[in-house]
Amino acid sequence: MTAVAPRFDPVIHAPPRLQVCGLLAAVDTMDFAAVRERVGVSDSVLSKHVKQLEEAGYVTVRKATRASRVRTSLALTPAGRSAFDAHVAELRRITGG
Numbered sequence: 001m002t003a004v005a006p007r008f009d010p011v012i013h014a015p016p017r018l019q020v021c022g023l024l025a026a027v028d029t030m031d032f033a034a035v036r037e038r039v040g041v042s043d044s045v046l047s048k049h050v051k052q053l054e055e056a057g058y059v060t061v062r063k064a065t066r067a068s069r070v071r072t073s074l075a076l077t078p079a080g081r082s083a084f085d086a087h088v089a090e091l092r093r094i095t096g097g
Contacts, residue, residue, distance in 0.1 A: 017053055023038055032046070059080055
């Protein structure tokens with residue numbers, strides 16, 4: 001991992017969005033349903049947070065049909081990964097960690 005300058009990001013800071021970014025930072029993509037279960041929110045709440053991350057350019061949303069069902073997957077963009085890394089670095093800086 002390349003060192004990033006610590007930077008607080010209000011888009012990422014909300015707990016559900018921070019959780020989403022943390023989950024997506026560990027994988028290439030993750031199904032919407034898996035993210036919803038891990039974050040512990042409803043579809044509508046997660047959709048709202050994902051939309052904010054998508055509008056910021058931090059998350060991509062892809063829909064694909066698998067086994068006759070539409071599946072939604074989420075992924076961090078390079079900008080999202082960079083913003084998340086900088087936000088985590090800032091949290092570590094201000095907490096002395």
